[in-house]
Amino acid sequence: MHRMKTTRAQTLNITCFCLLTALVCNVNSVHAQDILLEIEVEPNLRTLRLDGKMQDISLVAQSTRQDLAFKWTLQGPGNLLGDDESPGIFYLPPKTLDAGMPSQASVVLNVHDDRGSQASKKIIFQLLNAPEPLSPSEAEEPPPTPDRLSPSHSTPLVFHISCRYHPSHEKTFRPINEGSVLHSGDHYRIVFTPQQDAYVYIYQIDDSGLVFQLFPMDRFRGRPVNNFNPVQAGRDYYAPGKEMSFVLDELTGTERIYFLASRKQNRFLEERYEQLQKEPPSQQEALFHELLRQVMDQHGIEYTKPHDFDAIQDSLESLCQGCVYTLSFEHR
Known part of the structure; x- marks a missing residue:
């Protein structure tokens, strides 16, 4: 077989040429790289x-x-x-x-x-x-009775809602179901996504009868959370906040969460809740249930007991306007 002889200088030139070619190719490749943004x-x-x-x-x-x-x-x-x-x-x-x-x-x-x-x-x-505020005459108009509800207002509201917790020594959230057992120090939060624009009100009552408002809320532990009404369709809402959680204190017993939604602002509920906060804790629970009775009466709904939602982690697909939905769990 015929072999071509090359000198050391030729070998060096060939090597340098190859390295230079590779370098040029690499620069061109980087230069031509698209910017994904x-x-x-x-x-x-x-x-x-x-x-x-x-x-x-x-x-x-x-x-x-x-x-x-x-x-x-x-x-x-x-x-x-x-x-x-x-x-x-x-x-x-x-x-x-x-x-x-x-x-x-x-x-x-x-x-x-x-x-x-x-x-x-x-x-x-x-x-x-934003829509213009109601005039005094409009604001004082009594709430519509069932016969006066328009078809759009009688259409059920749909919410995807999740109530979850994690023990103090873990970070993985678990669903809270009716009757679940949680312990002092556990973290919990509520996440919901409305499918229509609406006004949402979420409250909690502890075993002492003290009433807390979980939504709407402007600040939590000194930090702004800006959870305001009305809520917008398709947006995820976190109570108290996306990177925050409520924490169970040392007072054990039954905890109850109340979820209400309406297509219109319920000024009656908002004003009465502010008044309720000035009452002694021993009277707040009874006053709150009377307030719920009045809210349901406004919409022609018979008050027997609040509606339970056992599968809160799934969805509320027929949420009637003015109805009250509850979730109870044990705090030990």
Whole structure:
């Protein structure tokens, strides 16, 4: 077999050429790499109702690339809070839309690397003014009787709801069912997703008869949670908060959770609850049950006992307006 002879210098030249070729190919490969870009939005909303209580919207860039430069811009009403050249920013919606203002706001993220590759992503928010408050005459109008309920108001509400807990020495949440046994120090929370816009009220009574409101709630242990009514269809709500839990104290006995929902704000319930909080703990439970009786009477529902929802971790698919649903568990 014929063998071609090469000198050491030729071998060195060939090796250098191959290394240079590989380096050029690698640079071209990196240069041609696409930038995969997403934006995580929290809370994950696209339609914002401007009721003066809207919290800041967090937007965070998500990419597998670590060598990117960022630039956030806003097109439309509102403001951006934070460093507009960082991976994350906050969008603060306007409190209201004045005449002539656009009803849409776009937060745009542009990124690039030092090799000239670019990418952009846009999040569009639809802005809606909150409904006008009721006039005094409308506010004082008595609640509708069953005969006066419109078809839309008589349609059952649907909620996906989960009541879960974890022992103090664990981190995995378990479902709470009717009659479940929990212990002092256990953590628990309620998560629900309405399928229609609604007003939600959640209360808890401990074994001493003390009444607590779990939803709505603006602050928990000094931290803002911004759980306000009305709740919006398709959005997940956490009581007390997404990364928070209620904790059972040392007072043992039966704990009862009450869940109510309505398509309209129940000012009667809200005002009476505020008054109830001023009463001695020994009287609160009896007054609360009388309040529930009055709420159900407003909707023509006979008060016998609150409706139980044994499978609260699944869903309430025929939640009647003004009905009261309860879950009881033992605290030991």
